[in-house]
Every structure is written in C-alpha cells, then in structure tokens.
Amino acid sequence: MHHDPQDFSDRFALGVTRILRFGADALFAKRYGNRAIVLETVAAVPGMVGATLTHLHCLRRMVGDAGWIRVLMDEAENERMHLMTFVEIARPTAFERLVVLLAQGSFYIGYFALYLISRRTAHRLVGYFEEEAVLSYSQYLAEIESGRTPNLAGPAIARHYWKLADNATLADVVRAVRADEAAHRDVNHGLACELSQRPLLGPRPG
Secondary structure: OOOOOOOHHHHHHHHHHHHHHHHHHHHHOOOHHHHHHHHHHHHHHHHHHHHHHHHHHHHHHOOOOOOHHHHHHHHHHHHHHHHHHHHHHOOOOHHHHHHHHHHHHHHHHHHHHHHHHOHHHHHHHHHHHHHHHHHHHHHHHHHHHHOOOOOOEOOHHHHHHOOOOOOOEHHHHHHHHHHHHHHHHHHHHHHHHHHHHOOOOOOOOO
C-alpha cells in the first residue's frame, strides 16, 4: 500500500527513492535477477543500521526498545536471505560486484547519517524503497508468467528458508520474496508514522 507524502520529510524520502529507482532502471532494465542481487545487498543495510543505533540509544537512555531491535534485525537477515537466493539464480558479473561495493558503502554511510538526523525520515525512506521492491518483483513475476523469463526450479536455499514444496519454481520464490518486501514496507511506514507522533519508539507491529 502506497503512503502519500504528508510533509517535507516524506517528500524527501520519496524523491530519493525515485532518483534511485531511475538509476536502477537505467542500469538493469529488465534483468530482474541481477537487479535483485545488487539491490538486496543495499536493502539489508537499513535494518542493521536501525537495530544498531536503536540498541545504542536504549543503552544510553537506559530504556527498553519495545521489541524494535529484533524486528529490524530480522528484517536485515531476511533481506540477506533474498540476496543468497538470487545469487543462485543470476550469477553477478565482475561489474555488478563492483557496483555492490560502491553502492553498499555509500548507502551505509548516507543511511547511518540520516538515521542519526531523523529516524522517521529514514524509516519512511525504507518504506518507499519497499514499495518499489514490491513493484519490481511484481514485474519480475509477470515476466516469468508470460514466458519471457524461464520459470526455473527454485533454489534449495529458498525452498528451505520459505518452507516451499520440493517442486517449487522461481515464480513461487518471487512471490515469497515479494510478500516479505510488502511486510517490510508496512513495518517501516508504520514506524515512521509512529515516530511522527511521539519521540520514543512505538510498539512492535503485530
């Protein structure tokens, strides 16, 4: 579900997302497997940064985290498993590995700084990132279902992680990943909304 921007913070997050989406489209076009590899190496950064800084915040303030550290750590781990899955599907080229190094390093520094300045904007940014991820995986699924992309057997790592059937296909894996991204979208938009109402962390979703 799309979150309509309400203020400058939201519009900033949406603007950054659109710029990065344009870059991803220009670089990868419809090579969705390779796009996923690069983007998932970046997607696993926000959860880890958020969990680390929240942990340190709670230590300094000597307060509880309301369950958010575990939520963000789980998000980071989930995104890492997305990466490990797509590495089995589309082997990254040397150029894409270089892009990963540059993109992950610069994004980590930028997101870390943003999280220190405004946690709300940082989580809104991730919410918009995840909206785009859902869209990208929906397009990937459409390519598979149309026959333009082969519907390969799902990698063993994916079948084990998502507890899929032994005969699960790439389409099944993409659906599972898309569902994860939709959940991350809702969690991060929800936390951004919670932070806009009060300075402390909100309750754990669900």
